[in-house]
Amino acid sequence: MATALQARCVFLGAPGAGKGTQAKKVADGAALAHISTGDMLRQEVAAGTALGRQARTFMDAGKLVPDDVIIGMVRARIQQPDAKTAWILDGFPRTLPQAEALDRSLTGATALTHVIYFAVPEAALVGRLSGRRTCSKCGAIWHVEHKPTRRAGICDACGGELAQRSDDRPEAIGKRLEVYRSQTAPLLAYYRDRRVLREVDADRSPEIVYQELLKLMQ
Ligand code: AMP
Numbered sequence: 001m002a003t004a005l006q007a008r009c010v011f012l013g014a015p016g017a018g019k020g021t022q023a024k025k026v027a028d029g030a031a032l033a034h035i036s037t038g039d040m041l042r043q044e045v046a047a048g049t050a051l052g053r054q055a056r057t058f059m060d061a062g063k064l065v066p067d068d069v070i071i072g073m074v075r076a077r078i079q080q081p082d083a084k085t086a087w088i089l090d091g092f093p094r095t096l097p098q099a100e101a102l103d104r105s106l107t108g109a110t111a112l113t114h115v116i117y118f119a120v121p122e123a124a125l126v127g128r129l130s131g132r133r134t135c136s137k138c139g140a141i142w143h144v145e146h147k148p149t150r151r152a153g154i155c156d157a158c159g160g161e162l163a164q165r166s167d168d169r170p171e172a173i174g175k176r177l178e179v180y181r182s183q184t185a186p187l188l189a190y191y192r193d194r195r196v197l198r199e200v201d202a203d204r205s206p207e208i209v210y211q212e213l214l215k216l217m218q
Helices: 019-030 037-047 050-060 067-077 096-105 122-130 170-184 186-193 206-216
Strands: 008-013 033-036 087-090 114-119 132-135 141-143 197-201
Touching: 008 019, 008 186, 019 033, 019 087, 019 141, 019 206, 033 037, 037 050, 037 067, 037 087, 050 067, 067 096, 096 186, 114 186, 114 206, 122 132, 122 170, 170 186, 186 197, 197 206
Parallel strands: 008 087, 008 114, 033 087, 114 197
Antiparallel strands: 132 141
16 A cells, blocks of 8 residues: 655556556555546536536547636646645646646645656557446446456456447547647647656556556655
């Protein structure tokens, strides 16, 4: 069990780089709030809210949801009591305007402590995304080849049914990687210039990546 960390951290990387899996694990072990904009949007979609209906068309097409929608959602989330001092942002920021808005909303005492880039060669990402399955009950993430469940289609952790995310289908994957290259990858230079960027080689086993993250986040 990891000790509590006072980290305010961004996990940055392409879709399929393992940010969500690691963010869940680190946040659980170190008492940090796990703020995944993708999970928040999927909850809105599942609940059929106006925001969810608006977001869904972008998500299914592999495009980014407009900045103002996402920025408002994250600002509200980091005001909540459990996220006042320590959190991991998973999947946000994804554009320069989002990164600038985040900087503006964090004052000295709540400034970012780490930005960690999950480096995975692009060739590995497509296989990771197309084989990914998520438990529709507990959210656990599996993979048909790299992390299969004992019974096909059934979550080992809770017995829930596994589903493929609609944006993990081949049509959307190419678009998401293209959006990553054009809109999110420029954030590497943005954070490198601010001297907060750290890199983890995320093309290794989840356990090794996890141990390395804990070291980087001390
Ligand atoms: P993720 O689970 O992080 O891969 O996000 C799934 C989808 O939600 C993305 O492909 C986008 O359509 C949308 N999304 C999540 N985070 C953001 C963000 N920070 N900015 C814009 N769209 C986002």
